[in-house]
Every structure is written in structure tokens, then in C-alpha cells.
Amino acid sequence: MRRQRLKVVLTRKLPDAVENRLGELFDVEFNSSDQLFTRDQLTAAARRADVLVPTLNDTIDAGILAQASDNLKLIANYGSGFDHIDVHTARQRGIIVTNTPDVLADDTADMTMALILSVLRRIREGSLHMQSGDWKGWSPQAFQGTRVGGKALGILGMGRVGQAVARRARAFSMAIHYHNRKQLREETENELRATYWESLDQMVARMDVLSINCPHTPSTFHLMNARRLRLMKPTSIVVNTSRGEVIDENALTRLLRSGELAGAGLDVFEHGAEVNPRLRGLDNVVLLPHMASATREARHEMGEKVIINIKTFDDGHRPPDQIVPSML
Numbered sequence: 001m002r003r004q005r006l007k008v009v010l011t012r013k014l015p016d017a018v019e020n021r022l023g024e025l026f027d028v029e030f031n032s033s034d035q036l037f038t039r040d041q042l043t044a045a046a047r048r049a050d051v052l053v054p055t056l057n058d059t060i061d062a063g064i065l066a067q068a069s070d071n072l073k074l075i076a077n078y079g080s081g082f083d084h085i086d087v088h089t090a091r092q093r094g095i096i097v098t099n100t101p102d103v104l105a106d107d108t109a110d111m112t113m114a115l116i117l118s119v120l121r122r123i124r125e126g127s128l129h130m131q132s133g134d135w136k137g138w139s140p141q142a143f144q145g146t147r148v149g150g151k152a153l154g155i156l157g158m159g160r161v162g163q164a165v166a167r168r169a170r171a172f173s174m175a176i177h178y179h180n181r182k183q184l185r186e187e188t189e190n191e192l193r194a195t196y197w198e199s200l201d202q203m204v205a206r207m208d209v210l211s212i213n214c215p216h217t218p219s220t221f222h223l224m225n226a227r228r229l230r231l232m233k234p235t236s237i238v239v240n241t242s243r244g245e246v247i248d249e250n251a252l253t254r255l256l257r258s259g260e261l262a263g264a265g266l267d268v269f270e271h272g273a274e275v276n277p278r279l280r281g282l283d284n285v286v287l288l289p290h291m292a293s294a295t296r297e298a299r300h301e302m303g304e305k306v307i308i309n310i311k312t313f314d315d316g317h318r319p320p321d322q323i324v325p326s327m328l
Contacts, residue, residue: 006314007071009049011037011058014078015296018303025311026051043067051310053078054085057272062089074319076309078302080104081243083216087323096313098321100305102160104293108241109164111292112211113172115239115265116153118286120209121145125283146208146235146262149173154207156200156223157214157242158184165211166192179203205231209239216243226251230260237263241292244268253279267292 005027010019013034022028029049031037036057037045045052046060046068054060056079065086075085075097087097118124122145129135129143153169155162158180166176176194183189183196197203200223204210210232214220224238224247232238238261240247249270255261256279263284269275279285293299309319 006050006310007048008051008053008310009045010053011042011045012055012078014053014303014306015300017300018307021303021307022310025307026314039064046072050074051076051313053306053310055079056081056084058084060085060090062086065089065093065095068093068095074098074310074313076306076313076319078306081215082323083243083245096319097323098306098309098319099323100302101321103301103305104298105160105164107295107298108161108213108292109168111267111288112161112165112213112239112241113168115241115267115286115288116169116209116211116237117148119237119239119263119265119284120148120151124286151175151208152177152206153209153211154178154197154203155194156210156212156246158194159213161242162211162213163188163192165213166194174209177203177207201228201231204228205233207232207236209237212238212240212242212246214242214246216245220246222246222248224248224252226254229255232261234260235262237261237265239265241267244270244272249276249279253282256282256284 008022008026009029010031012031019030042058042060043064046064048069050071051074052072053076060075072095075090075095077085077097077099080099080101082097082099085097090097122143126143149172151174153174153176155165155178158178162178169176170193176192177197178194179197179200189196212224226248229251238252247270252264253276256264265286267288268290275287280287305321309321312319
């Protein structure tokens with residue numbers, strides 16, 4: 001007798017090729033409207049799914065997991081970050097959680113460099129000026145930015161993305177510094193020409209650019225708080241393509257408004273889509289809608305990892321991207 005196909009619920013619209021393949025393999029419930037699930041809809045999905053495929057906008061907490069059916073055995077997250085999922089509670093209930101690592105580093109690093117260039121060279125301001133029709137021609141004093149070459153770049157979080165940022169920044173002749181939970185191996189440091197700082201305070205006080213590339217965990221929440229942000233030079237800029245919760249956004253906004261920091265490039269925000277309105281009104285800030293990993297290639301590769309994780313689970317094996325306690 002043929003085995004019943006897994007019931008897979010997608011919380012958002014995924015690339016067509018990914019959805020087509022999922023539909024061939026499993027009994028899939030699609031979200032063709034691509035509207036964000038409400039909490040009630042997430043709870044209902046957890047009650048009827050064998051496999052739930054959420055995204056970073058879906059908070060799967062203990063309350064939702066407590067109402068999940070016994071059939072829910074896998075949460076195959078579409079994304080590398082998993083701080084929106086209560087992995088501990090899921091494990092207690094016998095639910096495996098997977099993610100999609102190793103496919104976003106290069107695209108995210110590209111966007112990190114784009115933000116560094118945009119802020120230092122005032123690309124946003126120049127573009128807006130041109131689009132307004134106000135440009136009257138070249139002037140020696142107009143839109144003077146800051147040279148990128150020779151600047152000290154501090155990388156907070158030297159994992160895959162941080163190392164990819166370092167490689168790109170080297171091509172711009174930036175001096176690479178980093179703070180990480182663990183110091184890199186000597187051969188990796190030599191390859192990247194990176195200097196390790198055990199003290200984050202000492203590092204940020206000396207950097208021209210700070211790139212945040214660490215995950216959001218209880219220990220990194222507001223790691224860049226008001227005190228630490230004030231250690232930075234008034235000519236320094238902050239770039240964040242990781243998690244908004246790592247920065248105290250209100251403190252950052254105050255320092256940018258007062259001129260105690262020169263600028264910021266942000267792709268992520270502390271409260272998701274609820275961006276501080278005072279931050280939006282600043283000329284020395286470049287804001288992006290969480291698009292650092294938004295390439296067609298990355299979105300397709302993320303979907304392929306979701307498929308592999310579900311198929312491996314369905315075949316009775318451990319999914320390759322299962323989140324284990326050492327990752328938490």
C-alpha cells in the first residue's frame with residue numbers, strides 16, 4: 001500500500017520552481033496570496049501540518065507549539081536565521097527544526113559592501129538629488145564623501161558572512177579587524193589579513209566602519225547599546241545586514257541625529273517592519289527593506305535546501321540542516 005504523503009504547509013509564496021517540486025513530492029498547502037499569516041493562522045497551520053515551512057516573519061513560540069497537533073514533526077524553516085522559532089520547546093515536543101545555511105553569505109556580503117560604499121560616498125543623497133531634477137552641474141564642494149581605501153573595518157561576528165565581507169573589503173584596501181566568540185584559526189586570519197580583538201569595546205573605539213554580522217541570541221541582544229555606540233568615533237559609520245535586535249535602535253538614532261556618529265546603513269531593524277520614523281528622516285542613513293539576501297539564486301537555493309530537509313526526513317533519516325543544541 002502506498003504511503004500517505006506528508007502534509008506540508010507553506011506560510012509564504014516561494015519561487016515557482018520550488019513550489020512545483022514540493023507539489024510533486026508532498027501534499028502541499030500553498031499561500032498563493034503571499035500574505036503574512038496571523039498568529040491564529042499560524043496556530044491553525046501547526047494543527048493540520050506534518051511539516052510547517054515558515055519564514056523569518058513567522059514567530060513560532062511555545063504558545064503556538066503547545067497547540068500543535070502530534071502530527072507536526074518537522075519545522076523546515078525557509079531561511080538561515082532561526083531566532084523566531086522556539087527550538088528548545090520544539091525539541092521537547094519531538095519536533096525537528098531545520099534551516100537553510102550556507103547559501104546567503106556571498107549575497108549578504110555583497111550588500112554589506114554596497115551599504116558601506118553608499119554611506120561613505122553619499123550615493124543615496126546624490127541619486128535623490130539627480131532624480132529631483134535639481135542638479136546644476138559639477139561642483140568641487142558638492143557631495144563630498146569619505147574615501148573607502150585605508151579605512152579600518154571592524155566586523156562583529158566572523159562567521160561565513162563576516163569572512164565573505166572581509167574578503168570583499170580587502171579588495172577595497174580596507175584594514176580588517178574582527179570580534180568573535182572564538183578567534184579564527186591562524187591560517188584563516190592570515191588569509192583574511194584580519195586582526196582579532198578580544199575586547200569589543202576596544203575594537204569599536206578604533207574603527208571607521210563597523211559591520212554587524214552576528215546572529216540574534218540572548219547574549220547579542222543590544223550588544224551595540226548606547227554605551228558601546230558612544231565609544232565609536234564621530235566620523236564612524238555602522239552597517240547592519242544581520243539582525244536588527246543587535247543594535248539599540250533608539251540609541252543609534254539619537255547618536256546619528258546629534259552628529260555623534262557619521263552615518264548608518266541598515267538592512268534590518270529592531271522591530272521588524274516598524275522602523276523608527278526619526279531614523280527614516282535622516283540624510284546620513286541608508287535604509288533597505290531586508291533585501292541583503294534577495295537574489296533569485298539565493299531564494300531558489302534556499303528552497304532546494306527546504307526540499308532536501310523534508311525529503312530526507314520523509315525517508316526516515318536525519319535532515320542535513322537540523323538545528324542542534326550547539327548552534328543555539
